[in-house]
Amino acid sequence: MDKKNPVTIFWFRRDLRLHDNAGLYHALKSGTPVLPLFIFDKEILDDLEDKRDARVTFIHQTIEQLDKELHQLGSSVKVIYDKATQAWDNIIQAYNITAVYTNHDYEPYALKRDNTIKEKLKKHGIELKTFKDQVIFEKDEVIKDDGKPYTVYTPYQRKWYNLLKPFYLKPYPTEKYLKNLAKTKALPIPSLKEMGFEKNTVPFPNQEYKNVISDYKAKRDFPAIKGTSRISLHLRFGTVSIRELAKTAYANPDKTWLNELIWREFYMMILYHFPHTMDHAFRPEYDRIKWLNDETQFKAWCDGQTGYPIVDAGMRELNTTGFMHNRLRMIVASFLSKHLLIDWRWGEHYFARKLLDYEMASNVGGWQWAAGSGTDAAPYFRIFSPDAQTKKFDPQLQYIKKWVPEYADFSKYPKPIVDHAFARERCLKVFKVALAK
Known part of the structure; x- marks a missing residue:
């Protein structure tokens, strides 16, 4: 792939999956071959004191698995180890980019980074298009009637349920459009060692969560038993879809587990509106x-x-x-x-x-x-x-x-x-x- 051929880039961040991925779905429907991208951001990694940080191992293993899935589709993920701003300078020089697609991130560093990248791309006539993917409701979607954010959970939760409609839980059918991925040879992935890290052998929880939902209310407070799903790691890095989790939880008569997902969105809304916290x-x-x-x-x-x-x-x-x-x-x-x-x-x-x-x-x-x-x-x-x-x-x-x-x-x-x-x-x-x- 070179400068001659136009390409759409999908930038993976906290959404490390092909299935039911909002930004990826829209990128694949854009009409231009899609090159997947992941950046191991030095700004973030350099702040990690523990060079055996298990999260870096988890992300690295997940990217490798994602790359294998893409190989089966004749594609690959381009992985870069650099500061995000520098990485994008190089990407802009290397490719004929029609647009960049990604999913929203809400944390203060991410918001600042994305604004910088958006302006950088704009100077080259490239639009950064971002989509909601981490949450069912975000930012200003669940607010009081006077337009102000909720600061108490219970009325927020009540409004959340009132606003919920089936289409919010509907998956994005990315599989129908995976044929629109850019055809590439296998691209090199920087090793953990090259990035200054060592592999951590701590076992990671699997993605099984359905077996705990029905008994969650009765068992969730007892640490000696397996009464919780431990799905939070996968939710954090987007290896599972929030729509899938919420849909499964909503179908259960007891809504305790779903209410925990709503707490997560409540706190994300609070951080967005009150970043000083x-x-x-x-x-x-x-x-x-x-x-x-x-x-x-x-x-x-x-x-x-x-x-x-x-x-x-x-x-x-x-x-x-x-x-x-x-x-x-x-x-x-x-x-x-x-x-x-x-x-x-x-x-x-x-x-x-x-x-x-x-x-x-x-x-x-x-x-x-x-x-x-x-x-x-x-x-x-x-x-x-x-x-x-x-x-x-x-x-x-x-x-x-x-x-x-x-x-x-x-x-x-x-x-x-x-x-x-x-x-x-x-x-x-x-x-x-x-x-x-």
């Missing part, structure tokens, strides 16, 4: 809290050595697998921000480094919920008791025994780094002073 409290008065930020205690929390077995189990699961059960995410976040009075941003940043399914909107939203500083958050005086949470959600200590085996031997397990009753009273006092100003 990525590093500031949604409720500004919470930025007045005088955090203790004890680095020794923060390290104990990170390492799963707090002396509270339910907290330590959650942190060790995260450190070992890149996953943490949702109930545990709430427990450990509450413990850090309220028991230890450590700034929720410290915890959010740690999760950003460790979680396979890290998604800024949901992570920031969850952390601010736990700290009481966010939209529709738990009130500041709601402080999880680790012991009560254990009795309620791990009564047989199955989860704790798996991740904190030394708990049975008091000589080996650390003593609590803070007394619960003392920490609770201290938290109430500090929050009350900050919020009274």
Whole structure:
């Protein structure tokens, strides 16, 4: 393929699949052969401290699999390792591009990057066309009657259901148009080593989710059993379609699992309308809290050595697998921000480094919920008791025994780094002073 032949480019980002892909569907119908593209963005990769980051391995393996599927169709994916802006300078020089298609991304860095690329392409008479693919409803689609965004989940959820029509859940039939892919020889894919990374052998969850939906409400809070789908990694990188997930969930009589997907869209809408919440409290008065930020205690929390077995189990699961059960995410976040009075941003940043399914909107939203500083958050005086949470959600200590085996031997397990009753009273006092100003 050279400058003589016009080509449409489809830019893969957080939509790593051929099936039911909105932007890819529209690209394939454009009338010009479609060249798939993926950029390993140095701006993002250079910020990753862990050169065995499992997310990079997951993306690399997914791209390789995607490329195999494309080979069967006589095509290939062009993979570039560079800063996105530099990569596009080279692509514009190398190809006769009629248009570039991609799907919306909503995080602050992505929005800034896409605006830069859009202007760069425009100077060459090339249009960047983007489509909704990550969510059922986005940005301003679910808003109050006065045009303002919702800041409380329940009325947002109600409006979400009211707006839902069958066509929102209908898949894009990309398969009908795959013949319009550009015919190319196999193109080289940069290795992990070439990008300065090593392969991580942590097992990745599969895409099976249907078997948990019917019992999800009853089982979702118990970390010792497989009561959750663990589909979030695939949702994060778009290896599954949100329309497929929502359609399956909507068909189930109990809507608890679907409501979790709606929470995700709620938080994405909040981040879009209130981008300052990525590093500031949604409720500004919470930025007045005088955090203790004890680095020794923060390290104990990170390492799963707090002396509270339910907290330590959650942190060790995260450190070992890149996953943490949702109930545990709430427990450990509450413990850090309220028991230890450590700034929720410290915890959010740690999760950003460790979680396979890290998604800024949901992570920031969850952390601010736990700290009481966010939209529709738990009130500041709601402080999880680790012991009560254990009795309620791990009564047989199955989860704790798996991740904190030394708990049975008091000589080996650390003593609590803070007394619960003392920490609770201290938290109430500090929050009350900050919020009274």
